[in-house]
Each structure stands twice: as structure tokens, then as C-alpha cells.
Amino acid sequence: MSDPGSQQQPPTRRERQRQATYGEIVEVSRSLLRKSETLSLRAVAAEMGMTAPALYRYVASYQQLQLLVAQAILEDVIADLDAGRARYLDADPAAQLLAAAVGFRRWGRNNPEEFSLIFANLAGPETHQDPSDPGSGPARFDEFFGQIFVRTWERYRFEVPAEEDLAPEVLRAVHGEGAAPLPCVFPEYPPGLSWMFIRCWVRLYGTVTLEVFGHMDAEIIASGALFLAMLEDNARDLGFGDDWPRLRALAAEEILGSTL
Secondary structure, three states: OOOHHHOOOOOOHHHHHHHHHHHHHHHHHHHHHHOOOOOOHHHHHHHHOOOHHHHHOOOOOHHHHHHHHHHHHHHHHHHHHHHHHOOOOOOOHHHHHHHHHHHHHHHHHHOHHHHHHHHOOOOOHHHOOOOOOOOOOOOOHHHHHHHHHHHHHHHHOOOOOOHHHOOHHHHHHHOOOOOOOOOOOOOOOOHHHHHHHHHHHHHHHHHHHHHHOOOOOHHHHHHOHHHHHHHHHHHHHOOOHHHHHHHHHHHHHHHHHHHO
16 A cells, blocks of 8 residues: 555646746747757747746756757657657567667758757767756667667677677777766677667768768758668668568668658
8 A cells, every 4th residue: 555645746836837937948949949040048038028037047057958958859759759669569679670760860850950959069868858857867869779779689689799809998888987978888788789789879870960961962861872771781780681671671661751
């Protein structure tokens, strides 16, 4: 029997109003980004009909505003990617991985300003946390993909580098001893699996970044040829083998559907 005294109390009217204001700050900020307007505390306050000092009671700095907006964006995008993943059975993690990858590309190309906020202006998705709720955990692209990646390895058992074959710097970083945290490591699995994930993630993130910022021929980007080639490179490392023709057709269909 649960202790009635331990049950969480419903938010007060003041707390609800404060959360509603945070929600409005996020929506106004994202609207400014979508219109390619400069995101600033002064611009947000003006759109909300507030003075800048009044807004400071909720957001103390421009960096805090960025973090608040970035966390909301990440949560929405990961929910969208998860919906794409859910269209395929858990028994087919490779299909889920490809659908999520195409969804990541679609979001980036459709929302370059939001993509830029998260990946260009800030240190990375691992730093994003809602400043209005210090206890909330940050949403992470790499962790989302990492969960599917592990299930893909369990399904295909593709070859990963032996621990003794990893460079000392890589091994230290995989074990959390590097100068900066790596994208999504898996301490309960062979270290080579973490290294394989990092390599695949860098290919995906790098290709999407090139496309989002237009650092590639526009016709190649529009065709999806570069992106599909990157997926094929990853598929080779992930041991899809005889399953790749089916998965390639699925990926091509996902890419086509994301451009309609």
C-alpha cells in the first residue's frame, strides 16, 4: 500500500502559470527561428508583450534561453523519430534504424534553423537540459539511436574490433577516461561496439550536416544519393549482408516519402 504522504502534490496555480509562460517562451522562440529571425531575449520579450526585465524572471541569460528551446526541440524531434521507428517491428531493428536515420535527415533539412541551434551554436545535444526543471534529464539523439544500434548488433552480430585492436586513445575514451564524453558508449558490451557506433553516428551526423547547410551539390542532396550511399557504408559495417537489398529498398522508399 502506498504512503499517501509520498504522493506528488498537484501543481499550484502559480506553478501552472509559470510553466505556461515557459511554454509560450519556447513557442515564440521557435516561431522566430522558423522565420529565420534573430533569437534574442529582447525579441522574445517583444513578441510576448513583455519587458526584458520581466522575461529575466524566467530566463536569466541568452544561453539559458537556447538550452530551454533546444530541449523542447529535441523532445519533439525524438518523439517524431520514435514514431518512425515504431512503424517497424522490434524484431527488425535494422529497418527501425534506417527509418530513424531518414527521419533525422528530414527534420534537419526541413528545420535548418533548429538544427543549427542544437548542433552549431551549442556544444552538442548532450548539454541540453530544461533550465526550468533542473531535475529533468536531457533528451539525446545519440542515446535514441544507440538503443536501436544495440538491438541491431544482437540481431546481426556483426564483427566489432577486438579490444586489443583499438587505439589507446579510443579505448580510454570508450571507458570514460577521455577529455570529453563520447556519443553513447555501451559499458556492458565489448568496447569495439561503442567504437562502431561512434563511426556510424559520425557518418550519419556528418552527411546530414553537409546537406542541411548546403555544403554539397544541390541536385545530389535532392536526389538522396549521398545519403543512401552513407547508409550503404554503414550497412556494410553492420553486417546486413544478404538482407541489404530488402533494407536498401526500404531506405529508398523512406527517403522518397520524406521528400513528398
